[in-house]
Amino acid sequence: MHATALSPDDLHAEFAGAEGYLAACSTGLPSRATRAAIIADLDARPDLHHYAAVAERCRAHFARLVSTAPERVALGSQTSVMVGILAASLPEGATVLCPEGEFSSLVLPFVHAGRGIRVRAVPLADLAEAVDAAVDLVAFSIVQSATGEVADAAAIAASSRRHGARTLCDATQAAGWLPVDASMFDALVCHTYKWLCTPRGLTFLALDDEYAAALAPIHAGWYAGEDPWAACYGADASLAASARRFDVSPAWQATVGAEPALALFADADASALHARVTGLARVFREKLGLPEPLRPTPIVTWPDPAGADLSRLTAAGIVASGRRGNARLAFHVFNDDGDVDLAVRALRA
Incomplete structure (x- = not known):
């Protein structure tokens, strides 16, 4: 890690328009710099x-x-x-x-x-x-x-x-x-x-x-x-x-x-980045009573065989995914506590 390693807040500031986007495991969002370069x-x-x-x-x-x-x-x-x-x-x-x-x-x-x-x-x-x-x-x-x-x-x-x-x-x-x-x-x-x-x-x-x-x-x-x-x-x-x-x-x-x-x-502080994204997922699991995995991960899945939960998330403007009969969310550095609360409200509605 470099002495000038970027913090999670530094990285978060490089992204715009990420509210409700919980699908980094499907495809990430472009940073401001990526948009400008293209x-x-x-x-x-x-x-x-x-x-x-x-x-x-x-x-x-x-x-x-x-x-x-x-x-x-x-x-x-x-x-x-x-x-x-x-x-x-x-x-x-x-x-x-x-x-x-x-x-x-x-x-x-x-x-x-x-x-x-x-x-x-x-x-x-x-x-x-x-x-x-x-x-x-x-x-x-x-x-x-x-x-x-x-x-x-x-x-x-x-x-x-x-x-x-x-x-x-x-x-x-x-x-x-x-x-x-x-x-x-x-x-x-x-x-x-x-x-x-x-x-x-x-x-x-x-x-x-x-x-x-x-x-x-x-x-x-x-x-x-x-x-x-x-x-x-x-x-x-x-x-x-x-x-x-x-x-x-x-x-x-x-x-x-x-x-x-x-x-x-x-350039990121890898340990801090890991802690940030897995921490968001941990808070989400705690609020919904989902079990913690053996090793921390920002990807959260739970049984949703009929896709009802995925439909609730989609109706609330949240981008998520379904895989193998599960609903799947991913919390990345462009997400924050607001995304956690948005998803929780959608699923409790």
């Missing part, structure tokens, strides 16, 4: 070298956010595309262990990889104990999308190391409120449009050096070249020695909007 880009003439520089700043911000080096970070557009790199490099007959109900983009690349690759699912709480010598890769979201449940990442990583299995952690529902250290895992993937509040279309893959050396750059294009501008034509281009060899050519406008958002969260 508008300025639309008013300017396209400059590909400028876009490339913006993409590199995005890479550096994300690396700082997850405590790794920029040269260990590849950038792309979708989670499943980046996971596909790992799936393509698994040996024939490999076993992938994942939590039950895991988000599809993390598991379907393995399910459909062919070559006899087997995907086995167990309850998240049992994931660490389920790792054995037959498991080649453990793939899990550190925060579950459907429920907000926070995994015991340290136990999962330790068990995987003991049994010689690699780990792939999806931080899409975590980065932006939960401090994440990419060095705990062999690979960490993150789409940034949720809690990091970027435009949709920018995903990162952070790789351990040893694991990166074992992967094939199956999506390699001109942007994966050591010098992208010299790698536009022909089959003899040299790929980057760093994790950039796994890059997918970035969506330029997405990176323009993402750069200030990523800088904002990389």
Whole structure:
């Protein structure tokens, strides 16, 4: 954390028009700086070298956010595309262990990889104990999308190391409120449009050096070249020695909007941010008599099979979501106590 780390109040001030928006787990809201950057880009003439520089700043911000080096970070557009790199490099007959109900983009690349690759699912709480010598890769979201449940990442990583299995952690529902250290895992993937509040279309893959050396750059294009501008034509281009060899050519406008958002969260006081958003969720649970989870999370879910509670929230002007028969709310840094009270009143009406 930098000496000049931004407080939750500093971050809150960077967002406008967030009242009643309790859906960061679906998609974040743009900050003032993101709005300004996108508008300025639309008013300017396209400059590909400028876009490339913006993409590199995005890479550096994300690396700082997850405590790794920029040269260990590849950038792309979708989670499943980046996971596909790992799936393509698994040996024939490999076993992938994942939590039950895991988000599809993390598991379907393995399910459909062919070559006899087997995907086995167990309850998240049992994931660490389920790792054995037959498991080649453990793939899990550190925060579950459907429920907000926070995994015991340290136990999962330790068990995987003991049994010689690699780990792939999806931080899409975590980065932006939960401090994440990419060095705990062999690979960490993150789409940034949720809690990091970027435009949709920018995903990162952070790789351990040893694991990166074992992967094939199956999506390699001109942007994966050591010098992208010299790698536009022909089959003899040299790929980057760093994790950039796994890059997918970035969506330029997405990176323009993402750069200030990523800088904002990389500069944040991570512990204070975690306390703020989980505290809002805790107060909401207390007011409605909902149980506290094992580990603090800003995502609140409860049974709502007919969608009645979700309808009440929507009627009150609240943006929320429903997943797997549950109502789901998310409290982020752009929310405050007023959003808690608004949701409570809607549900008690």
